[in-house]
Amino acid sequence: MKAIPQAIPEVLLLEPRVFGDERGFFYESFNHRQFEEAVGRSVSFVQDNHSRSVKNVLRGLHYQVQQPQGKLVRVVYGEVFDVAVDIRRSSSTFGQWVGAILSAENKHQLWVPEGFAHGFFVLSETAEFLYKTTNYYAPEYERSIIWNDQDLVIEWPVDVTPSLSVKDSAGSAFRDAEVFG
Template sequence: MGNFKFIKTSIKDLYIIQPEIFNDNRGYFIESYNKEDFYKAGLTMNFIQDNESKSTEGVLRGLHFQTQNTQGKLVRVIVGEVYDVAVDLRKESPTFGKYEGIILSQDNKKQLYIPEGFAHGFLVLSKIAIIAYKCTNYYAPKYDSGIIWNDEDININWPIDNINKLILSEKDKNQKKLKDIEIPFEYK
C-alpha cells in the first residue's frame, strides 16, 4: 500500500506508521502523509492543524488531551529522539488506562497515529528534539486537560536515567491522576 507500512499496536485504533525512506548520495526523501494511502489503510481522519515543538533533553511533556474539541494526532520527530506515549482514555475500552510507548527519531522516521480519546506525552532523549504533529481538531485552551506523567495506575516505563534531570512545566507537575478525573470519551 503506497509508501507506508501501517503497524497495528496492542491498542485498537493506535498505529505506528513507517514511511518508506528513499536514500541516495544527496540525503533522503520521505512522504510523511498521503491522504489516499492513509484512507486505504482505514485511517480516514481529516487533519486541520499542524504543530511543531522544540524541546531539550530531559523535557517531559504530557500527558495531555482535550475534554472537548478532541484531537487525533500524527506525531513524528524531525530532529532528535523521543519516547512517545499514548494512553487509552476511552470509557469501556478493553485497554482503558493502558499505554503504548515507542521511540520516534530522526533516524527511524517512525510516526505514531494517536486517535481522539487518548492522552499524549513524550520524553526527550536527545540533546534537542523537534517534533511535528498533524491534528484533527484545533487547539482549544479552555478544554485542555491532562494526567500526571507518573500515575502509578498507568505505570509508564519512562526511560529516565536520572529523575532529578526531568524538566516539567508547572502545569504538568500538578496534573491529576487518572482515577481523579472525569473521562469524557466513549469507546466506539
C-alpha cells in the same frame, strides 16, 4: 507506508518508505489516501504544530475533554519516547498505554486517535516534534494526567527527574481524570 498496529490496535506506528543514497534521502511524510486506508476511516487534519524541547523534557500526558484531537506525530530532529494512553472508559484497553521511539533517524510516525492522552520524553540533546491534529487547540478543554501515575505505570526511559511545565507538574491522577465515555 507500512502501518503497524500497536498493543492498542487503534494506535498505529507508521513506517514510511525511504529512498536514500549518498546524496541524502526522500520520503512522503504524509499521503492522505494511504493514511485513511491505514486507519480505516476518513480523517481531516486542521492544524499542524511544531515544538522544540531539550533533553529530559517531558510533555504530557495531554488531551482535550471536548474537541478531542487525533494526532499524527513525528520527530524531524532528535529522538523522543512517545506515549499514548487509552482514556475511553468503554474501551477494552481503557487505562492501557503504548510507547514508541520516534526519531529523525527512523522517520517513524505514531497515529494517536481521539480518546487518548498523549505525551513524550526527549531522549536526545534537543528534539523537534511535529504533529497534525484533527481538531483545533482549545485550552479551556485541555487536561493533563501526571506522567508518573501509579495506576498507569508507564515505563518511561527516565533515569532523572524530567523537566516539566507547571501545568504538567500539576497533572491529575488517572483515577481522578476526566475521561471519555
